[in-house]
Amino acid sequence: MPQHIRADEVALRDVSAGYPRRPVLHQLTAHIPQSATTAVVGPNGSGKSTLLSVLAEVLPLTSGTVERAGTGRPGLVVQRSAVADTLPLTVRDTVAMGRWALRGSWRRLTAHDWSVVGDSMERLGVRSLAGRQLGELSGGQRQRVLVAQGLAQEAGLLLLDEPTTGLDAAARQGIAAVLHEISADGVTVVQATHDVAAALDSDHCLLLRDGRLVAEGTPADVLTDEELKRAWHFPQPAG
Numbered sequence: 001m002p003q004h005i006r007a008d009e010v011a012l013r014d015v016s017a018g019y020p021r022r023p024v025l026h027q028l029t030a031h032i033p034q035s036a037t038t039a040v041v042g043p044n045g046s047g048k049s050t051l052l053s054v055l056a057e058v059l060p061l062t063s064g065t066v067e068r069a070g071t072g073r074p075g076l077v078v079q080r081s082a083v084a085d086t087l088p089l090t091v092r093d094t095v096a097m098g099r100w101a102l103r104g105s106w107r108r109l110t111a112h113d114w115s116v117v118g119d120s121m122e123r124l125g126v127r128s129l130a131g132r133q134l135g136e137l138s139g140g141q142r143q144r145v146l147v148a149q150g151l152a153q154e155a156g157l158l159l160l161d162e163p164t165t166g167l168d169a170a171a172r173q174g175i176a177a178v179l180h181e182i183s184a185d186g187v188t189v190v191q192a193t194h195d196v197a198a199a200l201d202s203d204h205c206l207l208l209r210d211g212r213l214v215a216e217g218t219p220a221d222v223l224t225d226e227e228l229k230r231a232w233h234f235p236q237p238a239g
């Protein structure tokens with residue numbers, strides 16, 4: 001690993017990736033800063049979730065390189081729609097699944113694991129919901145539980161797919177505040193989002209279009225009216 005890559009800083013060079021007979025990312029070169037929040041923005045189908053899968057090391061590259069000095073599996077928090085409402089899981093079980101990712105689901109969780117689960121629920125304000133079924137929560141509560149599950153993984157690189165989509169401003173700000181707190185603690189946070197307000201609140205921003213990087217930098221520099229129009233092919237409100 002090159003010396004200049006810091007722990008959980010990520011450098012993508014000429015990355016191409018996709019699915020069988022469906023190339024999605026094309027020669028993408030980008031930088032994800034360590035201990036900061038990065039928003040990945042772009043229209044539907046531009047490749048945001050595919051990029052998260054590449055960063056999560058669950059989708060192989062067809063060419064290019066991804067360099068990350070950090071060890072341990074990246075943490076991945078998927079969209080809430082991917083979690084079946086019918087599963088008989090409590091909030092505590094759901095957050096504890098973040099520890100199984102580390103221990104293996106056949107191992108008993110230790111007192112330390114349960115303490116991390118409790119802290120993660122506390123941080124997202126869902127500890128009082130610990131015994132409730134996931135399927136009976138509101139959308140905003142469920143999103144917070146899933147972010148708590150990501151936190152419980154104690155990963156140096158935390159990847160979140162649309163963590164604030166569909167949430168009201170207060171819930172969105174609550175999640176944004178936690179993401180900033182954990183990045184200040186040293187976690188590198190990447191979120192794919194359609195939420196321009198959430199993206200503007202990030203430290204760094206990647207704008208994708210048709211699987212290519214069209215802009216990278218501070219959100220204020222990247223999310224200009226001109227870039228948004230270019231990415232979406234038509235005028236887009238930036239508020």
Ligand SMILES: Nc1ncnc2c1ncn2[C@@H]1O[C@H](COP(=O)(O)OP(=O)(O)OP(=O)(O)O)[C@@H](O)[C@H]1O
Pocket residue numbers: 019020022024042043044045046047048049050051192
């Ligand atoms: N498992 C898959 N198999 C085949 N093609 C896929 C798969 N997942 C996504 N795609 C395709 O890859 C392209 C990029 O999808 P991706 O989900 O990465 O985009 P996105 O920017 O996250 O979109 P959205 O904003 O709608 O969530 C799309 O054309 C999509 O149809």
